[in-house]
Amino acid sequence: MKIQAAEVFVLDMPIIRPHQLAMHTITEQAIVVACVRDTDGAEGWAEVATIGGASYGESTPEAIKVNIDRYISPLIIGKEPIAFGKIMDDVARQVRGNHFAKAVIESAIVDLAARQRGIPAYELFxxxxxxxxxxxxxxxxxxxxxxxxxxxxxxxxxxxxxxxxxxxxxxxxxxxxxxxxxxxxxxxxxxxxxxxxxxxxxxxxxxxxxxxxxxxxxxxxxxxxxxxxxxxxxxxxxxxxxxxxxxxxxxxxxxxxxxxxxxxxxxxxxxxxxxxxxxxxxxxxxxxxxxxxxxxxxxxxxxxxxxxxxxxxxxxxxxxxxxxxxxxxxxxxxxxxxxxxxxxxxxxIPDGPGFGMEVDRDKVKKYARSGN
Ligand SMILES: [Mg+2]
Missing domain, CATH: 3.20.20.120 (Enolase-like C-terminal domain)
Known part of the structure; x- marks a missing residue:
């Protein structure tokens, strides 16, 4: 079953106590969640986190979403998830850098490919x-x-x-x-x-x-x-x-x-x-x-x-x-x-299918920034 759609959400999640680093104190953690869906309606989900906007690294949550929506998603639609090696090789040829964006997309595709087969994602590695x-x-x-x-x-x-x-x-x-x-x-x-x-x-x-x-x-x-x-x-x-x-x-x-x-x-x-x-x-x-x-x-x-x-x-x-x-x-x-x-x-280590986690869409909606 081929990939039909990809969605990306930026979420702000509350944490239990302030978390102090050299360049930033986290009081709320920003994460980016990606969902890819196949033509049968099966979904693959994954997440990357960032720390302190642009203070830890170059990838900000906002940039991750924009770059996936605009440049990466069009390259994965219509492809077979199990061919994630070829998909990501094609993405690498057309999108420079953007490691966080590539990471969350590859992971979501792998989750979907593993779920299509009813196996844990680690079996593909x-x-x-x-x-x-x-x-x-x-x-x-x-x-x-x-x-x-x-x-x-x-x-x-x-x-x-x-x-x-x-x-x-x-x-x-x-x-x-x-x-x-x-x-x-x-x-x-x-x-x-x-x-x-x-x-x-x-x-x-x-x-x-x-x-x-x-x-x-x-x-x-x-x-x-x-x-x-x-x-x-x-x-x-x-x-x-x-x-x-x-x-x-x-x-x-x-x-x-x-x-x-x-x-x-x-x-x-x-x-x-x-x-x-x-x-x-x-x-x-x-x-x-x-x-x-x-x-x-x-x-x-x-x-x-x-x-x-x-x-x-x-x-x-x-x-x-x-x-x-x-x-x-x-x-x-x-x-x-x-x-x-x-x-x-x-x-x-969580066991499958996929990465072994079942996403609650209502929670995604609850913490997603408006405009997502
Ligand atoms: Mg460190």
Whole structure:
């Protein structure tokens, strides 16, 4: 059954508490949801999220919708969903960049192709290797006492034993003290990582990393600006603690450059950054061949987008840093009638059909911006 129509919605979804990053504090999360429908009326759904308008990356939710509606949708209508490789190859020849837009469209087509066959989407990518994956929680309240309380609560519930701290905003030294206080409070019961979101220069990194390393922090994420490959390479060779590239690892080609120049010794995968599921697998293969560690990243997707990421990460042999697919736990509401399951510090990989999530159209309508 061929693709007959594609619809794209921009939604603003409420979250349970403000989520503070270096460049933006999220109080409401903007997501983009795509639906493709075949001639029988069967639907495939997918989601990408963005953080802070244009402050995290170049793709804004508004641009994703316009570029799909105007330039990508006409290229997919009339095509067989199972030929998603050829469809996306054709799209790539006519639409440059726009990785988030390509990611949500490819994922929606894959969801439809898998549903047409009654199989989970991961079966179209070699099948799943993992039934569940470790999942980190981000402590981002901005308050040391609250963060420690939250960490203890997560450990008690056996929900998370890996915590990430966003430390790119404000005084670097104070942020280091904040991290060390939390690490001391949780001790060996949890792993702690930090994400600087590009906010330091090399001098600041050299002042802060030794104390973080000494204090038992297990990974430093994107300490320097995305463009500073040379600085990242120097930090990688200077310190024992793993240096992870996130904002710098924006495509298959960029992951290759990072691997070649050792501008980081680990990579955060994200389906939206790579431009889709197929290219996420390619990025993972390059990292694997180069001996880089892998992390299953998030842009803070709700349950639908999290299922997309979880299913493709489940087909990757080794994710040395686990995942950070906690998105659904931060949202106040869900677009799907079923939930993502978390148990024993791990996210359970949803099973199909498709990505295994059933979309509630009324909820899409409720949170969609007017004009959608
Ligand atoms: Mg990051």
């Amino acid at each position: 070699g099948g799943k290797i993992h039934d569940s994956l470790p999942v980190a929680w981000t402590l981002a309240s901005g308050d040391t006492g609250k963060d420690i309380e939250e960490a203890h609560e997560m450990l008690e519930k056996r929900r998370h034993n890996i915590f990430k701290l966003k430390i790119g905003k404000g005084d670097a030294q104070k942020n280091v003290e904040h991290v060390l206080a939390i690490k001391q409070a949780v001790g060996d019961s949890a792993r702690l990582t930090v994400d600087v979101n590009q906010a330091w220069d090399e001098d600041t990194a050299n002042r802060c990393i030794p104390a973080l390393e000494e204090g038992g922090v297990s990974m430093i994420e994107q300490p320097l600006p995305a463009w500073d490959h040379e600085g990242m390479a120097r930090l990688t060779s200077r310190y024992r603690v793993p240096i992870l590239a996130d904002e710098a690892a924006t495509s298959v080609q960029e992951v290759f450059k990072i691997a070649k120049h050792r501008a980081g010794n680990s990579i955060a995968l994200k389906v939206c950054k790579a431009g889709g599921l197929t290219d996420t697998k390619k990025a993972a293969a390059i990292a694997e061949a180069a001996g880089l560690g892998l992390y299953g990243g998030t842009m803070i997707e709700s349950s639908l987008g999290t299922a997309v990421c979880a299913q493709i990460y489940a087909t990757i042999p080794a994710l040395q840093f686990g995942t950070e697919l906690f998105g659904p736990l931060l949202f106040k509401d869900t677009l799907t009638t079923n939930d993502i399951k978390y148990e024993n510090f791990e996210i359970v």
